[in-house]
Amino acid sequence: RRQEFRDLFKEAICLYSNPALEDMLFNPDALLALANFHFRKEHWEKAAEAYDKIAYMVPRENEAEVYQKQGYSLQKLKRYAQAIEAYRKADTLKPNNLWTNRHLAICYRLDRQFRKALEYYRKVEEVLPEDTKVIFYIGNCLAETWNYEEALNYFFKLDFMESDCIKAWRGIAWCSFVIGKHEQATNYYNKVIDKKPLPMDYLNAGHVEWVSGDIEKAVSFYSRSKEMSGTKDIFLEMFNKDRNYLIQKGIAEDDIPLMLDLLY
Numbered sequence: 001r002r003q004e005f006r007d008l009f010k011e012a013i014c015l016y017s018n019p020a021l022e023d024m025l026f027n028p029d030a031l032l033a034l035a036n037f038h039f040r041k042e043h044w045e046k047a048a049e050a051y052d053k054i055a056y057m058v059p060r061e062n063e064a065e066v067y068q069k070q071g072y073s074l075q076k077l078k079r080y081a082q083a084i085e086a087y088r089k090a091d092t093l094k095p096n097n098l099w100t101n102r103h104l105a106i107c108y109r110l111d112r113q114f115r116k117a118l119e120y121y122r123k124v125e126e127v128l129p130e131d132t133k134v135i136f137y138i139g140n141c142l143a144e145t146w147n148y149e150e151a152l153n154y155f156f157k158l159d160f161m162e163s164d165c166i167k168a169w170r171g172i173a174w175c176s177f178v179i180g181k182h183e184q185a186t187n188y189y190n191k192v193i194d195k196k197p198l199p200m201d202y203l204n205a206g207h208v209e210w211v212s213g214d215i216e217k218a219v220s221f222y223s224r225s226k227e228m229s230g231t232k233d234i235f236l237e238m239f240n241k242d243r244n245y246l247i248q249k250g251i252a253e254d255d256i257p258l259m260l261d262l263l264y
Contacts, residue, residue: 028057032066039069048073055089064094071103080111098127102134109137114144132161139171148175166195174204178245182212199228203238210259211249219262226263236260 035050051070058066071086087104091097105120118141124134139154155171162168173188189205206221222239229235239260247253 028054032058032062035066035069039073042076044073044076048077051086060093064090064097064100067093068097068100068103071100071107075103075107078110080107083107084111096123098124105137109141112144114141117141118145130161132158135161136167136171139168143171143175148179151175152179164195166192170201173208177204177208177211180249182208186212197228199225199235200238201225202228203235203242207242207246207249210251211246215259218259222259222263232264 031050031054035047035054038044038047038050048070051066051073055063055066055070067086067090071083071090074080074083074086084104084107087100087107090100091104094100101120101123105117105124108114108117108120118138121134121138121141124131125138128134135154135158139151139158142148142151142154152172152175155168155175159165159168159172169188169192173185173192176182176185176188185208186205189201189208192201193205202221202225206218206225209215209221210218225238226232226235229238243253243256246256
């Protein structure tokens, strides 16, 4: 008859809210120890909740660290807006902290707030100008905000710093395509395809060839992308995201269904 009993292991164990333990545990030292325990054990939900309880109870010199850890716990839970709020509080208490700025940049980027992400990546860049991850994500944010020429500079810098950097080649190829440097785009997509291509690489290489007037090559690349995508729906979803770029580059809207008919 065990099913008639509550399964305690499926319930949240929030010890400081237990009436029998509340008087003992609801104090700054005990709560901080509990929050840090959950943080070390990667119990992100419990850690975030505990840090929220304790934030106003700790000495002011420790408050920024509490908000940093609360923000990181929320970031791990993919609650980026709440993580940003916690990190902003940490930034107010302890301005221009490298760790906080980096994580604010990450959360803004993952929340697709690319202009804000760029603002904080720039701050990190001031301290770590040769950090390849920062260089890549600045290029990424610039591309997402349509600053393709400046994004190209960062991707070229990354390509110079790292040998065989496929993610830099992808960035160079895409930005080159968008700003009309089709020969450069072709060269870099060929480099990616020679190394470790993804379905998206063949798709984008197809775009470049089609816009450049080589329909036969475009069909070949699109076909390979379609095969690697696994299903028709996945390929069409990727393709349709780029319709506007193709139209802006001079492809007639009525020609797009004809191209798709060639593939199916």
